[in-house]
Amino acid sequence: MRIAFSPCPNDTFIFHAWVHGLIPGAPKLDVTYADIDVTNSLAASPNGPEVLKISYAALPWVLSEYALLPCGGALGRGCGPLVLTKSSTTEKDPAVLAGRRVAVPSxxxxxxxxxxxxxxxxxxxxxxxxxxxxxxxxMPAVRDGLVDAGLVIHEARFTYPLYGLNLLTDLGSWWESDTNLPIPLGAIIAHRSLDLAAIAGWIRASVEYAWANPEASREYVLQHAQELDPEVAKAHIDLYVNEFSANLGEEGYAAITALLGRASEEGLVPKVDLAALR
Structure with missing residues (x-):
């Protein structure tokens, strides 16, 4: 079975057991490790992988072919994207971005x-x-003045001070204060022609194995973690792998509905049948 997910510690931690044949009955995986911009594109391309990790923002474009799975993804609190600047001041006024060049990941x-x-x-x-x-x-582009600000994700939450950058705003905190819901970041989707319940079961078993055997995936995680410090990789996993990784639950689905519903109203994504996401 073909699968695509990022080389980030949360994804490799979650899928380690399945990738290494430790989940009884689960098929062997052919893994593509790719940045989220690439996996979003793969999901929208003909003959994409059977299972993918994509952005929730990309979900409305692929729901005709893929279904959202209730586990394996990334939602949570205190884990949202950050807007960073090079400013040497502690300026927090968003107006400084008016007319500026901003780098974003996808x-x-x-x-x-x-x-x-x-x-x-x-x-x-x-x-x-x-x-x-x-x-x-x-972050290097912001540091070097190639752009005026950068929108960062993942372990950049822990490492941006090393680049001499300043936090303009935490979009996760903004979202949480605005909605009182967790932030939906990455979704796991599977082709609708497959046994979705079985795939969800294998992913959930892989998550539970990771929690029960946290050291088992250490070498695999660090191998793909782009030379991250082991403590940063652990902090990344602790932040992004949580109860929503095992089961979206009512709160998880409410967060997804709020995000895609609001974005649809603003004309930023195609309209979707939010009730059909489950």
Missing amino acids: ERSTAYLLFRLWAAQNVPGGVGEIVIMPFHEI
Whole structure:
């Protein structure tokens, strides 16, 4: 079975057991490790992988072929994308982004969708040019002055001070205060022609194995973690792998409905039957 997910610690931690044949009855996986912008594109392409990790923001474009699975993804609190600047001051006024160049990790990322919703409320006249680049290139680009600000995800929450960057806003905190819901970041989807219940069961078993054997995946996680410090990788896993990874539950589905419903009302994503996501 073909699967695509990122090389980030939360994904490799979750899928370690399945990738390594430790889940009874689960088929062997042919894994593509790719940045979220790539997996979003794979899901929208002909003959894409059977199972993928994509941004929730990309979900409305692929629901005719793929179904959302209730486990394996990334939702949570205190884990939202950050907007960073190089400013040497502690300026927190979003108006500084008016007409500026901003780097984002994917045009259809949840991070960018949240940024657009936030900017519509907080940046008078809107930002200027949006530059798409792999997320690991964004902080160096801000540091080097290639862009005025960067929208970052994943372990950048822990490492941005090393680049001399400042936090302009935490979009996760904004979303949580605005909705009182967790932030939906990454979704696991599977082709509708498959046994969705079985796939969800294998993913959930892989999550539970990871929790029961946290050291088993250590070498695999660090192998793909782009030279992350082991403590940063652990902090990444602790933040992004949580109860929603095992089961979206009512609160998880409410968060997804709120995000896609609001984005649809703003014309940022196609309208979807939100009730059909379950």
